[in-house]
Each structure stands twice: as structure tokens, then as C-alpha cells.
Amino acid sequence: MxxxxxxxxxxxxxxxxxxxxxxxxxxxxxxxxxxxxxxxxxxxxxxxxxxxxxxxxxxxxxxxxxxxxxxxxxxxxxxxxxxxxxxxxxxxxxxxxxxxxxxxxxxxxxxxxxxxxxxxxxxxxxxxxxxxxxxxxxxxxxxxxxxxxxxxxxxxxxxxxxxxxxxxxxxxxxxxxxxxxxxxxxxxxxxxxxxxxxxxxxxxxxxxxxxxxxxxxxxxxxxxxxxxxxxxxxxxTNTQSIDDRYKFDFIYSVKSAFVEGYYLIQRIIVGLIVIWPILLIGAIGLFLYIKRKSARKIQQNISK
Structure with missing residues (x-):
């Protein structure tokens, strides 16, 4: 079979x-x-x-x-x-x-x-x-x-x-x-x-x-x-002439630069606020350093 x-x-x-x-x-x-x-x-x-x-x-x-x-x-x-x-x-x-x-x-x-x-x-x-x-x-x-x-x-x-x-x-x-x-x-x-x-x-x-x-x-x-x-x-359509027409606008560019500068200042301030603990520690360290330096200077004057 x-x-x-x-x-x-x-x-x-x-x-x-x-x-x-x-x-x-x-x-x-x-x-x-x-x-x-x-x-x-x-x-x-x-x-x-x-x-x-x-x-x-x-x-x-x-x-x-x-x-x-x-x-x-x-x-x-x-x-x-x-x-x-x-x-x-x-x-x-x-x-x-x-x-x-x-x-x-x-x-x-x-x-x-x-x-x-x-x-x-x-x-x-x-x-x-x-x-x-x-x-x-x-x-x-x-x-x-x-x-x-x-x-x-x-x-x-x-x-x-x-x-x-x-x-x-x-x-x-x-x-x-x-x-x-x-x-x-x-x-x-x-x-x-x-x-x-x-x-x-x-x-x-x-x-x-x-x-x-x-x-x-x-x-x-x-x-x-x-x-x-x-x-x-x-x-x-002549696209080149349109590009040339809008390629550069002095007044608009100045205005945009002013606005961007304003936003940049804001970002810097915000950044400083974010790192305030570091700035505070640095300020205290600088203060102690200046104070110690002044004390050492006074002591040297007394010794003379």
C-alpha cells in the first residue's frame, strides 16, 4: 500500500x-x-x-x-x-x-x-x-x-x-x-x-x-x-525674489535682538537664584578669608 x-x-x-x-x-x-x-x-x-x-x-x-x-x-x-x-x-x-x-x-x-x-x-x-x-x-x-x-x-x-x-x-x-x-x-x-x-x-x-x-x-x-x-x-513663481524680499529686515532684527537680550538677563537671574546655596557658601568663605587676612596683617603690624 x-x-x-x-x-x-x-x-x-x-x-x-x-x-x-x-x-x-x-x-x-x-x-x-x-x-x-x-x-x-x-x-x-x-x-x-x-x-x-x-x-x-x-x-x-x-x-x-x-x-x-x-x-x-x-x-x-x-x-x-x-x-x-x-x-x-x-x-x-x-x-x-x-x-x-x-x-x-x-x-x-x-x-x-x-x-x-x-x-x-x-x-x-x-x-x-x-x-x-x-x-x-x-x-x-x-x-x-x-x-x-x-x-x-x-x-x-x-x-x-x-x-x-x-x-x-x-x-x-x-x-x-x-x-x-x-x-x-x-x-x-x-x-x-x-x-x-x-x-x-x-x-x-x-x-x-x-x-x-x-x-x-x-x-x-x-x-x-x-x-x-x-x-x-x-x-x-519666482521664489528667489521672494527670498530676497524677506531675507533681512534691520528693524525687526534689532527688535528681536533686544527681546532675546532681555530674556537672556532673565535666564541669568533665574540661574543665580537656583545656585544661591553655592553663592552663599562662597560669600561666607570669602568673608572669612578676608577677615583672617586682615587679622594677620594687624598682628604683623603690632609685632613691628
Whole structure:
């Protein structure tokens, strides 16, 4: 029984990420229909897009991904256009990080009250979109029209047909193992085996859902940037003239110095009051010292 459990665990671990038998059949049918639609799309985009994006091979299933790096005239306008195209094709954007990298920033005073802030910057955006696989070629053709210069583009089609068929066979074996476990005498070991088998089955179903999603939707990573530096001119207040206006006030400074001096005298008096015992002891010591010195002087005069 332990040998059966070990084999069950190893097989189930290998099956993570692989399509299960029932869902494989459904997906295969759906993918066959989708591939038929892809053929018409391929005619539209065959001149500008790699055949990998629209590839359709009988009895084969592919998980497709794409990575596009290009330069565009205006990053913001291109981003809006790409996001709109994604929605129109039935896809969705999972990530979009549009930002402007400031190269330099300078302020030029144009009058006593006004100034001009000049920023030199370059915009870029890093996006990720999920596109229905049957529309991948059409989407790549749409974003290809936005480019000024294509830095790089990679399109991948991973053949998962054999994995799906293997998963079908393993699914049948796991089902048979589950039936064998159910025939065992109920005890602590059977409960543990059944619980672990169910847990691994749930994990496999989760992985199957992920594969189903990847077959239906292709992931496209897009990086766009502007080839030239842009300049932004922003009207602002001349802060330097304001600083100069209030930098130094003689009358106010004299008044403040007088007040600070008055507070300083108060602090000195308070400090003397705090140490009055020390001052008293010092005064008594000084008095005794002077008295003793005077007495010694008088005695010396008498001796003469």
C-alpha cells in the first residue's frame, strides 16, 4: 500500500501544470474551433506578423506568448490606443506602468514675480496584456502600426499536446488508485491516504485551470518608449525674489535682538537664584578669608 501511495504522489507531482482528462477533451474541441478562426486572422496579418502568432497545426495545441519592445511617437497616446485595442479584442490589461524619467530640471527667472521651470524627460511604459489566442496575430498587427522603430519582438508557441495526452493517461491511473483506496478497510492509514489524494487532486485541478487559461489567452509583454527627449515648460513663481524680499529686515532684527537680550538677563537671574546655596557658601568663605587676612596683617603690624 505504501508503494502505491509513493507512486501516486510522484505521478501527481509530475501532473502539476498539465491538463486533466475531461478538461483536455473540452479544451481540445474549443481550441480546434479557435484555430479555425485563426486561419482567417492569419490572412490579415501575414504580411507583418510572424506565422508563430497565427500558427494552427492539426491535432496540436500551443500556449503562445509574445514580447514586444518598440519606440513610439507618443507613449501616452500609444498606451491609450493599445489598451483600447485589448478591450475591443476581448482581452484585458494586467499591468501598465507609465512613467516619465526626468533627465534635467532647471528654473529660469523671467521677472520679479514669475519664472519658468524647464524639464527634460523621456516617457516609457511597461505593459502586460492577456489576449484571446485566436486574436493574437490581429493584436500584434495593431500595435505594430504604432511603432516608429522596433527594437525587438519575440513570439513563442509551446507545444503542450503530449503533456495533455500524458495527463489524460495519468488521470485515469489516479482515478483507479482512488478506487483501490476506497476498497481498503477503513483505518487511520486509509483516511490519511484518501485525504492526501484529495489534496493532490485539488492541486492538479488548480493547475489544469491555469493551463486552460493559458491556452485560451496569450500573454503579451509590451515595452514602449519615446526615441527623443521631450521638454516641458511650466510657469511658476519666482521664489528667489521672494527670498530676497524677506531675507533681512534691520528693524525687526534689532527688535528681536533686544527681546532675546532681555530674556537672556532673565535666564541669568533665574540661574543665580537656583545656585544661591553655592553663592552663599562662597560669600561666607570669602568673608572669612578676608577677615583672617586682615587679622594677620594687624598682628604683623603690632609685632613691628
Amino acid at each position: 505504501k508503494t502505491t501511495y509513493i507512486r501516486l504522489s510522484i505521478a501527481t507531482a509530475l501532473l502539476l501544470g498539465i491538463y486533466s482528462c475531461k478538461k483536455q477533451e473540452a479544451t481540445a474541441e474549443g481550441y480546434g474551433e479557435a484555430s479555425a478562426t485563426t486561419d482567417s486572422t492569419a490572412v490579415i496579418s501575414s504580411d507583418s506578423i510572424s506565422s508563430v502568432a497565427t500558427m494552427n497545426v492539426k491535432d496540436k495545441q500551443f500556449i503562445k506568448t509574445a514580447d514586444v519592445n518598440m519606440e513610439v511617437k507618443d507613449v501616452y497616446d500609444a498606451t491609450i490606443s493599445i489598451e483600447k485595442s485589448v478591450q475591443e479584442l476581448g482581452g484585458f490589461v494586467t499591468h501598465s506602468n507609465l512613467k516619465s524619467n526626468v533627465i534635467s530640471e532647471d528654473t529660469y527667472n523671467t521677472s520679479n514675480e514669475e519664472a519658468m521651470l524647464v524639464k527634460k524627460y523621456q516617457s516609457e511604459n511597461s505593459m502586460q496584456a492577456r489576449i484571446p489566442t485566436v486574436k493574437l496575430g490581429e493584436f500584434l498587427a495593431l500595435i505594430n502600426d504604432k511603432k516608429l522603430f522596433l527594437n525587438s519582438r519575440s513570439i513563442n508557441a509551446e507545444d503542450v499536446t503530449s503533456n495533455i495526452k500524458y495527463a489524460e493517461l495519468e488521470g485515469k491511473r489516479i482515478k483507479k488508485t482512488s478506487e483501490n483506496i476506497s476498497q481498503l478497510k477503513t483505518n487511520k492509514d486509509k483516511v490519511q491516504l484518501d485525504d492526501e489524494n484529495m489534496s493532490e487532486s485539488n492541486q492538479q485541478q488548480f493547475a489544469n485551470m491555469d493551463v486552460t487559461d493559458n491556452l485560451k489567452y496569450s500573454t503579451v509583454d509590451i515595452y514602449i518608449k519615446e526615441p527623443k527627449i521631450r521638454i516641458a515648460e511650466i510657469a511658476i
